[in-house]
Amino acid sequence: MLSIKNLYVSINGKEILKDLNLEVKAGEIHAIMGPNGTGKSTLASVIAGRENYEVVSGTIIYNGMDLLRLPAEQRAREGVFLGFQYPVEIPGVSITNFIRTAINEQRKYKGLDPMPAQEFIAKMEEVKKMLNIQFNLANRSVNEGFSGGEKKKNEIFQMAMLNPKLAILDETDSGLDIDALKIVANGINQIKTDENAFIIITHYQRLLEYIIPDFVHILFDGKIVKSGGKELAIELEEKGYDWIKHET
Template identity: 80%
Template sequence: MLSIKNLRVSINGKEILKGINLEVKPGEVHAIMGPNGTGKSTLASVIAGRDIFDVEEGEIQFRGKDLLDMSVEDRASEGIFLGFQYPVEIPGVSITNFMRTAVNEQRKYRGLDPMPANEFLAKMEEKKQMLEIHAKLANRSVNEGFSGGEKKKNEIFQMAMLDPSLAILDETDSGLDIDALKIVANGVNKLRRPDNAFVVITHYQRLLEYIVPDIVHVLFDGRIVRSGGKELAIELEEKGYEWIRA
């Protein structure tokens, strides 16, 4: 599904990703772990199409298409979703309006008619309940005045609405208390299917107790230095990142 080969990325001349290789197949959940500043968020942003980075070398293929030639919005319509580490506040745009625009633009890209209003509202209602989001939240401006936890829940809500093939969740667990973490993880687990995949970026093993990964990667200084099963996350938690460095 996603195939990254020898990806080298820099920002302002400073190399951040120094040759990443990653293969994600349908039905898989990958976890990417690693200390701060090793390039985890950069990797997520580059896949989503953030243009502040320079891709020096390498390629990213998504379902056989070259992602690096695609606009941000086309990547989204192809089925890529990025759950932001720091979701942006957008005063004046309601979540409902935002999601209706996004859903319908993605449908248009795929040659479908806009979703009928009643169908859309029913879907909103269903996903809201799944994530225990109260009605009031949905009528407010996107992320405006939301707590950290509300913002992260809202990311998962958007993911549920857009139903992507590949979701990259960038530190979705940071800023969540244990109850919110369970709700978010539960939402992700409900959306898991044989034909979609998740890349979960996290510092801590805690989230991976609820979203159980198939493969764990350790990103260190711009490279994936180790990959393994879910037990790798536990080992990391016990021994710390120094263990990898050694």
């Protein structure tokens, strides 16, 4: 599904990602771990198409497409979803309106008619129930006045509504209490199928108690220095990031 080869990325002349390689297949969950400032969020942003990053060299192929050539909205319409680390507030725009606009633009791209209002409302209810999300979505503006946990739950809610092929969750677990963490993890487990894939960026092994990753990668100084199964996360938790620094 996703194949990243020899990726070099810099921002304002500073090299962040250095020769990064990653292969993700449908049905897989990949966890990317690593200390602060090693390029985790940069990787997420570059896949999603944020513009202020300079891709110096390398390729990202997504379902046969050269992803780097597509504008952000087209990547989204092709099924790439980014759960933001810091979701932005959009005052006055209700979540309902926001997601509906997004769904209908994605449908339009696929040559489909807008989703009928009733179907949309039914789907919202269904997803709310599935995720066990209680906050009143219809009346609130996107992320405005949300607590940290609500913002993250809202990201998961949008992910469930949009049904992406590749979801990248950028530290969706950070700052969550245990209940919110369970909701987030449960959401991911509910949405996961053999057809889609997840890249979960996280600091801690905590989330991985609820989600079993197929692969764990350790990102350090702009490249993946170690890959393994779920045991790697546990090992990392025990030994700490210093262990990696010594290893490399």
